[in-house]
Amino acid sequence: MVQTSQITKTHAVPIIAVVALLALFGMGYFMVGFDQGQLFSIVQGHAAYTQMNGVGYLHEMTHDMRHASGFPCH
Amino acid sequence: MKTLTFLIIVIVSGFLAGLVHSFLNIALVEPYLDNAIGIENQRLFAQGQAQDNSQFWKQFSDYRIWQKQGSIVAGAILGTATGALFGLVFAYSRNALPGQNDVQKALVLAGIMWAVLYFIPFLKYPANPPTVGEPDTVTFRALTYVAFVALSSLGALGFSRIYKKLENKKFLAFLGYAVFMSIVFFVMPQNPDPIKVPSELINGFRTISAVTVTISWLTNAIILGWLWKKFQPDSVTTRT
Ligand SMILES: [Zn+2]
Numbered sequence: 001m002v003q004t005s006q007i008t009k010t011h012a013v014p015i016i017a018v019v020a021l022l023a024l025f026g027m028g029y030f031m032v033g034f035d036q037g038q039l040f041s042i043v044q045g046h047a048a049y050t051q052m053n054g055v056g057y058l059h060e061m062t063h064d065m066r067h068a069s070g071f072p073c074h
Numbered sequence: 075m076k077t078l079t080f081l082i083i084v085i086v087s088g089f090l091a092g093l094v095h096s097f098l099n100i101a102l103v104e105p106y107l108d109n110a111i112g113i114e115n116q117r118l119f120a121q122g123q124a125q126d127n128s129q130f131w132k133q134f135s136d137y138r139i140w141q142k143q144g145s146i147v148a149g150a151i152l153g154t155a156t157g158a159l160f161g162l163v164f165a166y167s168r169n170a171l172p173g174q175n176d177v178q179k180a181l182v183l184a185g186i187m188w189a190v191l192y193f194i195p196f197l198k199y200p201a202n203p204p205t206v207g208e209p210d211t212v213t214f215r216a217l218t219y220v221a222f223v224a225l226s227s228l229g230a231l232g233f234s235r236i237y238k239k240l241e242n243k244k245f246l247a248f249l250g251y252a253v254f255m256s257i258v259f260f261v262m263p264q265n266p267d268p269i270k271v272p273s274e275l276i277n278g279f280r281t282i283s284a285v286t287v288t289i290s291w292l293t294n295a296i297i298l299g300w301l302w303k304k305f306q307p308d309s310v311t312t313r314t
Contacts, residue, residue, distance in 0.1 A: 013165045014077050021084065021158040028155025032148045034216050061144035062152075065096070068103045068145070068283045069152060070192065070201035072215035072265075074208075 032062045033071040080165065080307035087301055088157015089150055091294035096149030098286040100142060106279040108138070110203035113271055117205070149290075157294050160187055164298060165308065170238060177299030184295035190230040192287055194255060195222050199265055203279045208267045215265060222262055229254045 031039060037049035037056030044051070052060040059066075066073050115134070118124040164171075164183055173179035199219050207215065229251055237247035269276060 013075060013080070013162065017075075017077050017081055018162060020081065021162040024085070024158040025155045025162075028151045028158070032152040032155070034220070036212075060141065062148035064104065064107055064141055064145035065099065065148035065152060067107060067201065067203060068099050069095075069287055070196050070199070070283065072199070072207060072212060072219050073202075074204060074206075074212065 031058055032065055032069065035059060035062070075165075076305075076307045076310070079305050080161075083298065083301040083305055083307060084158060084161025084164075085154060087294055087297035088154040088160065090153070090297055091157060091290045092150040092153015093146075094293045095153055095286055095290035096146040098289060099145060099149060102282050102286055103279070104142060104145075106203055106275060106282065109275055110205050110271060110279070111138070113275075114205040153290060153294065156191070156291075157298070159191075160184065160294055161298060163187065164302075167234075168302075168308070175299070176302040177296055180295040180299030180302070181292070184291045186230070188288065188291040190226050191223060192291070193284070194226050195219065196284060198222055198259055198262060200280050201283050202267075202269070203271065203275060205271060206267060206269055206276075211266050215267075218263055218265075222258065225258050226255060229258070 035056060035058040037051070037059065040048035040051075040057060049056055051057050063073065115124070119126045124130055160183070164180060167183060168176075168179055171179040171182050173182055199215070199222065233247045233251040233254070236250060237244055240247060
């Protein structure tokens with residue numbers, strides 16, 4: 001029996017991978033670029049907007065990178 | 075497509091590029107941020123909102139150490155996020171991209187996405203160090219920034235379709251994008267905040283921050299292109 005193998009190139013990206021990568025982009029870009037407490041407020045409610053010196057935790061944690069990457073801040 | 079291989083190389087390359095950005099940021103950009111925050115502290119003392127004493131400086135330095143550690147995490151998150159989009163677009167556009175190999179193709183795409191998502195928006199809304207932005211306008215500035223990036227991205231997507239359809243005179247697609255973005259540039263409102271820190275600080279910060287973001291895009295492209303070549307996630311071996 002002769003076995004041959006064939007290499008085919010497919011550039012169709014499975015929908016699951018598209019969804020996963022777009023979600024990763026949206027989530028990370030928002031967290032570092034714009035979050036003022038919105039993300040944690042899903043669990044913590046309104047307190048999330050002021051929990052760290054009067055502002056959101058993620059805002060303070062990502063703060064330096066937010067400025068350094070060109071996002072609007074204070 | 076080998077889905078898991080594809081996802082892993084995309085995420086790893088974005089994450090590593092993000093870490094490179096983080097460490098360049100600590101070494102090169104943080105001195106400017108510290109400088110700007112120093113000006114901010116002096117204003118707090120002058121306005122009586124804080125006391126210039128050892129207790130203040132102790133708390134302040136602990137807080138800044140925490141924020142700098144946070145910025146390393148944030149760089150990795152941002153790198154992974156932009157790298158995810160970059161890898162996805164690379165998978166769709168690889169065949170159409172010019173270049174002899176995957177690294178060259180990835181570098182071409184990184185150049186385009188860097189301009190569309192980062193540098194053209196930067197020209198309209200340049201990065202500012204701390205203390206420049208007014209808290210009252212931050213929502214307005216965030217919305218206008220996102221709107222500008224979205225318009226730039228949609229414009230690039232639209233004109234890339236036209237680019238594919240054009241048999242010759244493909245440069246018309248670039249021209250079309252340039253005209254479209256010029257209109258967006260003039261129609262979108264300015265950043266309303268006045269700049270109240272020395273211009274050497276502003277210019278130095280903007281230059282070095284743009285350099286580090288640019289290096290992180292290049293790093294992402296080189297790593298993704300290299301991993302793509304090595305693992306070929308888009309090739310499927312079928313035995314017959
Ligand atoms: Zn800030």
